[in-house]
Amino acid sequence: MSALVFIAWSIAALTGIALLAAVAGRDIRASAPVYGACLAVSAAACIAALAALPAGPVALHLPLGLPGIGTDLRLDALSAAFLVIVDLGAAAASLYAIGYGAHEPAPGRVLPFYPAFLAAMNLVVIAGDAYSFLFGWEAMSLASWALVMAHHREEANARAGYIYLVMASFGTLALLLGFGLLAQGAGGFDFAAIAAAHPTAGTASVVLLLVLIGAGSKAGLAPLHVWLPLAHPAAPSHVSALMSGVMTKVAIYGFIRIAFDLLGPALWWWSMPVLVAGALTAALGVLHALMERDLKRLLAYSTIENIGIIFLALGLALAFRANAMPAAAALALTAALFHAFNHMLFKSVLFFGAGAVLGATGERDIERLGGLIHRMPVSSACFLLASVAIAALPPLNGFASEWLAFQAIFVSPALPQWGLKLLVPAAGTLLALAAALVAACFVRAFGILYLGRPRTAAAEGAHETDRFSLAAMIILSALCVAAGLFPGVVIDALAPAVRLLTGGAMPVQGRSAWHTITPMAGASGSYNGLMIGLFVALVTFGSAALIHALAGRRTRRSRPWDCGYPNPAATAQYTAASLSQPIRRVFAAIVLRSREVVDMPAPGTLRAASVTKTIHDPAWDAIFAPLTAAVGRVAGRLNQFQFLTIGQYLGLIFALLVLLLIVVGVMP
């Protein structure tokens, strides 16, 4: 049985689980079996996808779906790479949910949609024609919408679900138009036919912009990101992890499939909107994350930042491909795919950690937590590891992929176009700025959440989460370490997909001594995660052991020193807001128009003093607020038509009839 048939069967199996769960899902006892079955299917599919990575493309035609058209499925190296991301993330989330889902207050609203969501994401990645792609895409949107609305009685969730639905329909509309243009030239909806028929440059450019909007809105690309920080946190935590870690990657798959595969040869300027959107998304996402006090929203904003990095690398790959520089294009595309894989790993761990905190304390507000490291030792260690990874610090995996992205920027002066020469260094600066701000963001998140002293009774009474959740977190954290120490293995595994799309490949990393990675032949730099990791670990433990052996390890516990005036009140600690206040003042005052209003009562008044902080999302202010206001105005005007007399209605119908007759008469 080929891998494609196996994946098709696993989609069928997941659909079957969803149907069973729809029958039995109201009972909380169904939770563990449903998630267990999802875990088994996803893990098997992940292994099948891994095996299919080096294999050539396989196609399969199923007589399911619309009569006469059926369903085309296709599995090539790119699909296989994204299948690994999807199914590994799905398996980890299912394992986590075996424990976490046991506390679900409304299992009937989660259990049927969860397997359906997994099935839909798998279907998008192996779709071989536009029909099944869009069908899977819509199923993915609807299933995840249902999961966002699982706790629909909270007002914020209902609003999030509404905005998500509108944005998802908008994105699908853009994709639908794009596929329509492509199919017109190809004479069919089959991907093979579309790829064989190269559209004209004009059509291809329009399709590229439509795909950037359609896939970008699903991935969270600025300025279409506004739904993401509302919707991702609203879902149960394991679904948040799937939406942030996996569904955004499916959107990126959609972009790569169309922009790199179906559209044929690239024009150089295609890379410019992608680069600009990517760089701005990265900077905007991390600034928002730094201002956020809701843990899950913070993580959602950080997802936006990572999507920006991935799109920046994809933009570079497009530029290199258009200029016939296959080796450089391969480097940039590898950086994008590697970062997509990495982001799935660490963002899942972070959301699992947030879920564990939520389960233990009922709190998502980091300002009301603190000191959890003492009560949740294992999950805090995993969260710390994932924080180091997402902050792109060596020796973990986040650094390896960002290093590749920086190396790709380093090759880019060879690009001949002036627009790119001026744009790429600016994008590189924003990338470097975002990388530094991410480190600050996760010092803040981990420091306020887990370190210090508990700020509320809820934080004081926290307890470690269950062992299924811990197992999922530990497995993914271990993979973060492994991918960081041996980045060459991941790069080599991605090579077939990269070769398929760029025609070039990075040097085979497996052959280099000591697992050093080199970005291109004629090495312009090299990095060895294993060596750096070993050295840092050796020196850390070695120096500690040496000092303990020679100088002793006498330790005394006492009250904090704090320059002689320690304040025992937990509220005297730095808060998340105060910690990021300097960054807010320097960066966010301009970008997010953050303002602070201090209300200090005059001496003698008994009123409490207060500080009010406001933040504005530029995308919301510039695009969405005017848009909703305009829709509201038009709707208000049209509302008048509800209150006409019968004579006026008849007059209106008559006028319309005359107008239509004139149109028919004028048209040839």
Added chain:
Amino acid sequence: MIGDLLLQGVQMALVLLLAPLLTGFVRKVKAHMLRRRGPPLLQPYRDIRRLLAKEAIVADSASWVFRAAPYVVFAATWVAAALVPSYATGLVFSWSGDLIAITALLGLARFAQTLAGLDVGTSFGGIGTSRELLFAALAEPAMIMITFTVALVAGSTQLSAIAATMLTYTVGLRVSLALALIALIIVALAENARIPVDNPATHLELTMVHEAMVLEYSGRHLAMVDLAASVKLLLYASLLACLFTPLGLAPADSGIAAYGLGIGTYVVKLAGAGAMLGVFEISIAKMRVFRVPNFLGIALMLGFLGALLLFVSRSL
């Protein structure tokens, strides 16, 4: 192979052993300029020995992060310093990390240090961490842009290869390199908590960034933190030396005499850098905290301009 490892070992030992001496030398220069006698040159070594012998006092609310951080900070800083060519290029482990990796290793050290600042849950730890994060948010991208600039001139991000290129003199005078030099000096001052960004010699509330962060440390933990700070100062001095005055660096596979000469010139260069830092520090005033972003913004802009000039001049 043994010889290669030995040369690498010499490099690692050299940066570790010379680091406190450089710190002591800067203090001595500053004291002399102020007509004071100042502490002996070897005082930093004595401080470290004395601190190591003392018992460590750890706050009740501290977790394992607080106790592990000094060792992680020290390890990351030392490994980063060992990757910067001091007396020779082409050492055996020099390929394991480039200038981006060195910057990121210092980022790892900062990550651990800032977390430790938050661990006890005191207001001073928080204020130091908060300011350090702001400075890092500007200094790190500036460092990356400097990396781009020098790497584009030399055709490699590998520090050893860059130094070897600079050594051959074919580079000539470049505007980009001058911009990178100024930017790197600004970054070095900020990263090492020197005047005008921070003052390493005081415990005054207004000047506290680095010192506030490590306020809770004592005994062996403080010794590691201080040693790491010294190594970091030496790292930036070596970086400036190997990029902009590579004279005397022994090329790969040279004889014992070249290595000896390399070590000699390295010590002279460090002394020069230390003397300049001392003179600079006593002739300038400390800035307000919210002036620092402008100061570091200059470094970021210069780094960006340097890189941009090189991007554009490729086709001219």
